[in-house]
Amino acid sequence: MSKLMTMSEAVARYVPNGSSVAISLALEPLIPFAAAHEIIRQQRRNLTLIGPISDILFDQLIGAGCVERVTAAWVGNVSEGLGYCYQRATEKAIPRAISIEEHSNFTIGLALLAASLGSPYIPTRSTLGSDIPSHNTALRLERSPLDGTPLLLVPALRPDVTIVHVQRSDEDGNAHLWGNSGICGEAMLAAKDVILEAEEIVDREVILSDPNRVLGPSFKVRAVVHERWGAHPSAVQGYTNRDHPFYHEYHERTRSVEGFQDWLEEWVLHLPSRADYMKKLGEERLQRLRVKEHRYAAAVDYGY
Amino acid sequence: MDYTPQELMVVCAARQIQDGEHVFVGMRLPLLAFALAKRTHAPRCLGLFEAGILRDEPAAELLYTMGDAPNITGALWATGTVKMIGLMAAGDVQLGFIGGAEIDRYGNLNTTAIGNWQKPAVRLPGSGGAADIASLSQRLAIIMQHDRRRLREKVDYVTSPGYGYPGEEGPAGAAWRERVGLPGGGPSALITTLAVFGFDRENGEAVLQSFHPGTTVEEVQAKTGWTLRLADDYTETVPPSAEELKVIRECDPQGKWTR
Numbered sequence: 001m002s003k004l005m006t007m008s009e010a011v012a013r014y015v016p017n018g019s020s021v022a023i024s025l026a027l028e029p030l031i032p033f034a035a036a037h038e039i040i041r042q043q044r045r046n047l048t049l050i051g052p053i054s055d056i057l058f059d060q061l062i063g064a065g066c067v068e069r070v071t072a073a074w075v076g077n078v079s080e081g082l083g084y085c086y087q088r089a090t091e092k093a094i095p096r097a098i099s100i101e102e103h104s105n106f107t108i109g110l111a112l113l114a115a116s117l118g119s120p121y122i123p124t125r126s127t128l129g130s131d132i133p134s135h136n137t138a139l140r141l142e143r144s145p146l147d148g149t150p151l152l153l154v155p156a157l158r159p160d161v162t163i164v165h166v167q168r169s170d171e172d173g174n175a176h177l178w179g180n181s182g183i184c185g186e187a188m189l190a191a192k193d194v195i196l197e198a199e200e201i202v203d204r205e206v207i208l209s210d211p212n213r214v215l216g217p218s219f220k221v222r223a224v225v226h227e228r229w230g231a232h233p234s235a236v237q238g239y240t241n242r243d244h245p246f247y248h249e250y251h252e253r254t255r256s257v258e259g260f261q262d263w264l265e266e267w268v269l270h271l272p273s274r275a276d277y278m279k280k281l282g283e284e285r286l287q288r289l290r291v292k293e294h295r296y297a298a299a300v301d302y303g304y
Numbered sequence: 305m306d307y308t309p310q311e312l313m314v315v316c317a318a319r320q321i322q323d324g325e326h327v328f329v330g331m332r333l334p335l336l337a338f339a340l341a342k343r344t345h346a347p348r349c350l351g352l353f354e355a356g357i358l359r360d361e362p363a364a365e366l367l368y369t370m371g372d373a374p375n376i377t378g379a380l381w382a383t384g385t386v387k388m389i390g391l392m393a394a395g396d397v398q399l400g401f402i403g404g405a406e407i408d409r410y411g412n413l414n415t416t417a418i419g420n421w422q423k424p425a426v427r428l429p430g431s432g433g434a435a436d437i438a439s440l441s442q443r444l445a446i447i448m449q450h451d452r453r454r455l456r457e458k459v460d461y462v463t464s465p466g467y468g469y470p471g472e473e474g475p476a477g478a479a480w481r482e483r484v485g486l487p488g489g490g491p492s493a494l495i496t497t498l499a500v501f502g503f504d505r506e507n508g509e510a511v512l513q514s515f516h517p518g519t520t521v522e523e524v525q526a527k528t529g530w531t532l533r534l535a536d537d538y539t540e541t542v543p544p545s546a547e548e549l550k551v552i553r554e555c556d557p558q559g560k561w562t563r
Binding site for chain 1: 421424
């Protein structure tokens with residue numbers, strides 16, 4: 001069954017106001033900026049964002065006023081440092097106040113893993129003694145029933161929708177992702193609905209030729225969106241290198257509210273589709289980011 | 305020989321890595337330290353990255369983030385975050401590196417908020433994997449800029465636990481970590497732009513091991529927010545060798561992270 005649709009349709013259907021959205025889950029690469037920009041253009045409000053290290057995608061959604069709550073380990077700009085929209089929201093309630101549920105990369109991963117396993121919680125010793133458990137009311141400090149030692153219980157977290165960028169998918173949402181995957185797999189299995197953003201749409205046979213590389217079952221997937229360059233400026237192994245200067249430019253331009261508004265209008269609001277975005281990037285920039293030297297894995301024999 | 309404070313910090317960080325160790329690397333200076341150790345005294349060490357990457361050899365190009373494409377090419381394992389931090393939780397990581405905005409004399413680190421958490425004067429990005437690395441690695445090395453606002457008597461928020469604080473239940477140090485349930489570990493080195501500290505696991509205090517060439521203990525004290533405790537054999541930091549500088553500059557030819 002084809003689940004192919006435009007990003008505009010996918011966001012309209014599966015990212016309503018007030019929903020909890022797990023996105024930017026592979027840490028630095030494979031960040032679904034195309035989806036985030038469409039969420040901003042459709043003026044979604046009161047979202048809960050769920051993620052590990054989120055890079056500038058969270059910062060943009062917060063600056064655009066889409067976000068009510070952040071359940072995450074880190075919000076900023078990985079290669080530059082701080083995220084100014086996040087700072088303005090938390091320090092001065094600009095453009096609005098947001099609430100924060102503090103996590104570490106491990107605890108947010110465990111929360112999604114627990115949901116993916118149908119387990120009410122997963123215990124860990126990580127972050128014990130830190131202030132993180134006291135600033136996240138979902139986390140519980142308990143004693144182990146086995147030996148009485150302190151434990152942190154990380155309750156299952158079930159996003160309304162998980163959005164993942166992948167290298168390739170068939171129309172049904174059977175998708176290949178390679179490189180590091182952060183917590184994409186856990187978030188996909190934990191979610192009620194999944195939107196996939198794919199560099200390429202391929203025949204089902206391509207996916208079935210390498211089932212070990214499949215991210216998760218396509219029955220979790222509601223929408224498949226074909227978005228070449230949808231993860232720009234983040235990296236997509238085998239397709240696109242990270243556009244470091246883009247992050248630097250964002251950092252410099254978003255120091256003030258007005259600067260952020262200008263940036264947002266230029267790169268999101270005035271560009272109705274990803275095709276317009278790519279045109280604005282320009283062929284020279286795209287060429288600079290394309291893979292210079294392909295390195296294919298050795299073939300795998302699934303024969304019998 | 306001329307070198308920058310960052311280059312000296314990379315050298316000090318590399319000296320923390322023993323051959324054959326599994327090192328939770330992180331970004332920027334620790335990444336260069338891993339490359340340096342690998343090419344000098346620790347050829348058999350492995351690098352782990354919380355994005356979900358295990359490497360034998362440093363990436364062929366300078367990285368801006370751990371998830372950059374060259375860090376995947378030729379990796380020993382590309383997988384997920386839970387597996388990578390899970391290895392550390394299971395005791396398979398001997399040394400972890402992190403940075404911090406603030407640290408106190410007991411090695412507790414803050415990267416979350418300056419001031420009140422509810423209404424922060426300055427909101428910082430948060431833990432990322434730092435709290436996990438501080439909780440779960442067997443030894444922790446911390447790399448920071450040295451000034452009085454950063455090295456404080458007490459941090460405003462403990463993002464990454466060091467040796468806690470002394471209290472009615474007992475002292476700071478390894479005993480505190482055991483009381484709160486952390487599986488061993490704790491800071492073993494604090495490397496700053498001015499000095500290198502070790503830690504006394506009995507009471508959790510930072511102990512000055514060496515001050516960098518060009519500074520003095522008096523200057524280090526003036527820029528530290530607690531009364532320094534000096535190691536019996538404290539000394540001047542051994543400067544980088546020509547060979548060490550050569551390797552660092554091959555890894556970071558433009559000085560992106562080291563100038």
